[in-house]
Amino acid sequence: MNISKLKSRVLREVGTVARCIQSISDIKYREINLQRGQFIFLTRICEHPGINLIELSHVLKVDKTTTTKAIQKLTEEDYVTRTRDQADKRMWHLYPTEKALAMYPCIIAEENRNIDVCFQGFSAEEQEIAYNLLLRMGENIEQDWRALKAARPE
Known part of the structure; x- marks a missing residue:
């Protein structure tokens, strides 16, 4: 059997870093009822109040179904509110709640801590x-x- 060789291990290393950060974040955010990966949706909504589902999906490079599920859970946990667009009634704009805005500095602090750890040396x-x-x-x-x-x- 002839096993092909990778041209570069860079993407595997990027994946390893991403999975480690994801795992660390999931453990840390569990206590505030943020489930797997929801913090990335929450930070972008805090940074772009009024963003719609399609724009958010494009920013995060995920499909609309994934975004919709995350937003439903964030809404249930009182992190996000949805407001219908006046011109296009099919579109919803997403806004952080006070609870989300209160958590945002903690999430960014954790993100900065991960940056510091990754860039040690x-x-x-x-x-x-x-x-x-x-x-x-x-x-x-x-x-x-x-x-x-x-x-x-x-």
Whole structure:
């Protein structure tokens, strides 16, 4: 059996970092009733009050079904309110509640702690290089993601 070799392990390492952060965050946020990955939805809503489901899905690169489920749970836990768009009654705008705004600094503090841990021993220049390289990778893969989404509408 001929086993193919990876051209690079970079994406596997990115995945490992992402899963570790996800796992740490899930444990830390469980006590405030934020379930798996909901904090990413909550932070974006706090940062972009009035964002709609479609925009939020695009920002986070997830499908509308995933966004809808997360928003339902965040609404049930009183972290998010939905307001119907006046012009397009099918569209809902999402707003953080006072409870969400109170939790936002804690979530950002945890995100900053993860950043500090990940970048231990890195110079400011190395951090900037890592950011710029990942940004370029994200831009490249987003083109592929958009093409796939266009070919397979939800």
